[in-house]
Amino acid sequence: MPRVGLNQQTVVREAARLADEVGFAQLTLAALASRLGVALPSLYKHVRGADALAQKLAVLATAELATEMTTAAVGRSGGDALRAMADAYRDYAHRHPGRYPATQRVPDPADPEHIEAGERAVNAIFAVLRGYGLTGDDAVDATRALRSALHGFVTLEAAGGFGLPRDVDRSYHQLVASMDISFRSWPRTGG
């Protein structure tokens, strides 16, 4: 049997591509193996199992998303930065419908790369909020609010939860605009 020459990285990368094509929930070791041209159990030489694969995919996707959020906000501030980051966020979810859900997995404390990626994403948001003068507890609250709004919107959109004909892009822009207003007049707690 000629060797295909896989390693963990190639396996995870192909899993990401496959997930984007068929959906995160339909990402299966069987499909991945056949896509890579090996028998299913061969994958276990590179990943510890289905759950570990999802975990590694989470790292990959979180890192990508963090990078795109950071890049979008660079050189901007205030509402400009917020809009750019929010657009980058939703854009990523659109371009990578299979990877995006993976990013919601809570970072594995045993995986430094995962921790780092998660921190980069949060720090990108923190940096934007600093432009609104939000720090400390206020920044934590505002970060949670922003993550909730963006994640919620993107998730509902992907699930087909927005039934009415009203344009979805516009709704998103309104949501971001309303967050901008909120951050300007955030109820300060002095944290």
Place this chain on the structure above:
Amino acid sequence: MPRVGLNQQTVVREAARLADEVGFAQLTLAALASRLGVALPSLYKHVRGADALAQKLAVLATAELATEMTTAAVGRSGGDALRAMADAYRDYAHRHPGRYPATQRVPDPADPEHIEAGERAVNAIFAVLRGYGLTGDDAVDATRALRSALHGFVTLEAAGGFGLPRDVDRSYHQLVASMDISFRSWPRTGG
């Protein structure tokens, strides 16, 4: 074989209880059958399969949630109504961690009960927004924003996505307060 006397309603109700105990993702026909004291295939006399069960559970949970949201807002208006409804929403997700995820399934057009439940939930939100003077396209956008924020928060919270020590209840209240501010000064489009 003595009959247990199941019907679709008892099956779905027990599924809801079981989901709350073990989690929606761990809700399995095998576990449900053993809980009900029958063999697994017997369930097929009452439900068409695992997917249909999830669908029926979605109807049950959506109807419950819609009722609680509506009840919470009754007799209140403006920020009062918003806070009451938001609290009811998160409270439901806390009390029914297995049912809540089921509510995210998009209503089945072929199931009038499901459609009705979904409409009741949306109408509850619409009613609250009317208190802010939001109607037409503005109300659609604002509804999407509110649903996104609440769903996103509750989902991230349930997933353990809020790592920092900052109190989560307070963050939620801040989020709701910020939505209140947003709705007061919603960027009108004249829809």
Place this chain on the structure above:
DNA sequence: CAAGTTTGGCTAAGTGGCTTAGCTTTAGGG
């Protein structure tokens, strides 16, 4: 109350996913 019918239970069997065990063969290093 008896007979017939409906129906809610059952067992058996097949599919597809994940996982482990253990073998073989390739590829690379001494």
Place this chain on the structure above:
DNA sequence: CCCTAAAGCTAAGCCACTTAGCCAAACTTG
């Protein structure tokens, strides 16, 4: 050139869902 580590394989088992087909309980009706 041989030896070892690793990358592939097959076989086999587990668990979930699903379908088919049987049997007995309960209801309906004369």
